[in-house]
Amino acid sequence: MCLAIPAKILKIEDNLAQVDMAGVKRQADIRMVSNVRVGEYILIHAGFAIEKIGEKDAEETLQLLREII
Amino acid sequence: MKFVDEFRDRAIAERIVKKIKRFDSLKVNLMEVCGTHTMVIFKQGLKGMLPKNVNLLSGPGCPVCVTSQEDIDKTIELAKDENVIIATFGDMVRVPGTNSSLEKERGNGADVRIIYSPSEALRIARENPARRVVFLAIGFETTSPLIAASLLDVQKEKIDNFYIFSSHKLIPPAMEALLESKEVRIDGFICPGHVSVTIGSNAYKFIAQKYNVPCVIGGFEPLDVLQSIYMLLKQIKEKRTEVEIEYFRAVHPQGNRIAQELIDEVFEVSDVMWRGLGTIPKSGLRLKRKFSDFDAEKEFPTKTRKSKENPDCACGEVLRGVKKPTQCKLYRKICTPEEPYGPCMVSSEGTCAAYYKYG
Numbered sequence: 274m275c276l277a278i279p280a281k282i283l284k285i286e287d288n289l290a291q292v293d294m295a296g297v298k299r300q301a302d303i304r305m306v307s308n309v310r311v312g313e314y315i316l317i318h319a320g321f322a323i324e325k326i327g328e329k330d331a332e333e334t335l336q337l338l339r340e341i342i
Numbered sequence: 343m344k345f346v347d348e349f350r351d352r353a354i355a356e357r358i359v360k361k362i363k364r365f366d367s368l369k370v371n372l373m374e375v376c377g378t379h380t381m382v383i384f385k386q387g388l389k390g391m392l393p394k395n396v397n398l399l400s401g402p403g404c405p406v407c408v409t410s411q412e413d414i415d416k417t418i419e420l421a422k423d424e425n426v427i428i429a430t431f432g433d434m435v436r437v438p439g440t441n442s443s444l445e446k447e448r449g450n451g452a453d454v455r456i457i458y459s460p461s462e463a464l465r466i467a468r469e470n471p472a473r474r475v476v477f478l479a480i481g482f483e484t485t486s487p488l489i490a491a492s493l494l495d496v497q498k499e500k501i502d503n504f505y506i507f508s509s510h511k512l513i514p515p516a517m518e519a520l521l522e523s524k525e526v527r528i529d530g531f532i533c534p535g536h537v538s539v540t541i542g543s544n545a546y547k548f549i550a551q552k553y554n555v556p557c558v559i560g561g562f563e564p565l566d567v568l569q570s571i572y573m574l575l576k577q578i579k580e581k582r583t584e585v586e587i588e589y590f591r592a593v594h595p596q597g598n599r600i601a602q603e604l605i606d607e608v609f610e611v612s613d614v615m616w617r618g619l620g621t622i623p624k625s626g627l628r629l630k631r632k633f634s635d636f637d638a639e640k641e642f643p644t645k646t647r648k649s650k651e652n653p654d655c656a657c658g659e660v661l662r663g664v665k666k667p668t669q670c671k672l673y674r675k676i677c678t679p680e681e682p683y684g685p686c687m688v689s690s691e692g693t694c695a696a697y698y699k700y701g
Contacts (some may be wrong), residue, residue: 274405274431274691275378275484275536276562279345295343304460305487305600314345316539316592319431320459321488324539324598326345330591338354338565 277318279326282311292317345591349563356566359391365575369395371527372574373663375517376534377404377691378562382412384700386564399526399663400696402516402619405480406433406689407661410615412649413509414439414685419644420476420507421452426642427470428454429463430478432572433689436682440650450666460492464478467496467504470659474653476505477636484536486627488509490608493629493636505638508628511614514545515625519616521553526663530574532567533559535589536673540605542597543585550583561589608633616660617651617685660693668700674698 280292280301288304294317303322306315315322351391373379380400383389389398402408418439421428428444433443437455448454453473457463460477467475479489489506496504513534521528533546538559544556556577570588577584587593605627614626629637651658655677656670665684667673677683679695686692 274375274433274481274532274689275403277484277536279343294642302488302491304395304491305598305604305660307600309346313515318484319488320461323484323536323601324592326654327591327609331345334561334566334591335348338349338358338569 275318277316277323279314280317282309282313282315285309285311290315290322344677346563349561349565351565353430355360355391355564355568358565358572361393362396362568362572362575363393366393368578370529370575370578371397371399371634372532372571373399373401373528374532375401375403375513376408376537377689378536379403379532379534379560379567380693380696381691382402382562382564382567384696385536387700388564388567391566391568392571396575399528400660400693401520401663402616402661404689404691404693405482405511406437407657407685407692408482408511408516408616408618409434409437409685410617410649410660411440411651412615415647416644417478417507418442418444418447420638420642421447422450423642425473425570426453427466427473427475428452428478429457429466429475430454431480432456434478434480436688437685438683440647440651450521450567451609460488464492464495464501464504467501471503472606474503474505476642479506479515480509482511482534482537482604483540486609487540487604490544490604493608493633494604496636504636505641506629506636507638508609510609510627511564511616512611512627514541514549516616516619517546517549518553518653519622519625520662521549523662528555529578530558530665532570532574533557533585534567535559535561535593537598538593539599540598542594543587543595545597546585550585550592554583556583557585559585559587559589559593561592581696603690617660652683655684656696657686660686666696670694
């Protein structure tokens with residue numbers, strides 16, 4: 274139930290954002306994430322953005338995953 | 343899909359498994375607390391990729407599954423009131439109570455509506471001013487801030503026919519209860535990624551420090567889960583007990599402050615009953631007194647009847663990691679997703695349902 278899906282912000286109006294969630298356009302409440310901008314990615318859980326996804330952090334994670342020790 | 347596909351790369355998965363296999367001298371029980379992790383592990387076949395010395399246990403992280411029989415029965419009683427519309431997340435509908443279920447009551451004419459977001463429950467309340475909407479608020483720290491936000495909207499809009507039945511629960515106290523019971527040896531926790539978005543990694547420090555159990559907060563793609571297992575094994579091997587974040591693209595040590603403030607504004611911590619774990623001190627959230635006008639339990643006191651779980655259903659033991667679904671005498675023989683006897687078979691992220699579909 275704690276499923277949250279990454280979505281790209283298309284438009285912001287006050288506390289609501291239009292997002293692209295796996296190709297589907299939806300509306301998300303963004304009051305819990307501060308300083309988000311169009312083009313950035315947020316995690317959506319039950320219609321609310323619960324956090325911004327750090328792009329650099331994601332890249333860094335992928336680098337760690339690819340690491341061969 | 344960005345942030346999804348790249349974390350499902352099969353070749354990288356195999357490389358991480360190779361690294362995991364280097365710890366072949368360790369025989370460990372690792373618990374994935376979150377039901378969504380359980381689903382990923384089964385659906386993506388991760389269990390089969392792991393060596394035998396790494397045993398994964400599923401924990402009490404499926405909100406529907408840990409809801410007590412008494413709470414299930416109360417929601418069923420509420421649904422019988424013909425002036426009430428029940429708004430709920432899907433899985434709750436099919437959970438068998440002592441004598442009925444929301445689904446059965448719906449068959450008898452009860453108005454039970456499945457929603458995806460709490461904002462839909464608000465819409466139902468606005469569209470039905472003559473009726474009273476009771477939202478079944480279940481879920482962990484991922485979900486409770488949303489419910490709090492929605493309730494503040496209700497207050498602001500002066501909607502006067504919206505109520506909450508709060509069965510919210512908190513994850514760290516349940517982890518502690520499992521460790522205190524000493525029923526199962528847990529050598530490491532894969533901590534729930536989206537609960538941790540709200541509460542942050544600092545919330546688990548006491549688990550690592552007081553109980554010497556390593557914790558890794560993992561994301562929900564296959565590579566995230568495998569890497570979390572690798573990080574736990576590395577901690578165990580190096581005799582470290584820390585809280586590490588694998589899912590740092592979304593989880594921060596201090597968590598999401600706005601979400602925490604929303605919870606604090608609306609809810610207060612209370613002792614609460616969990617299926618399988620009994621009453622755990624300070625493990626639930628109830629509405630603060632200033633929101634008591636929205637409290638379904640105060641507004642609709644339900645008749646107290648003796649709630650009873652099916653004595654043959656092993657859901658409680660499954661939730662504690664004591665039993666595997668295959669050790670339950672109902673599993674597969676008479677308890678199936680089509681005709682579930684316990685919530686662990688109902689919920690899409692219940693351990694029994696995961697075993698049934700992918701085990």
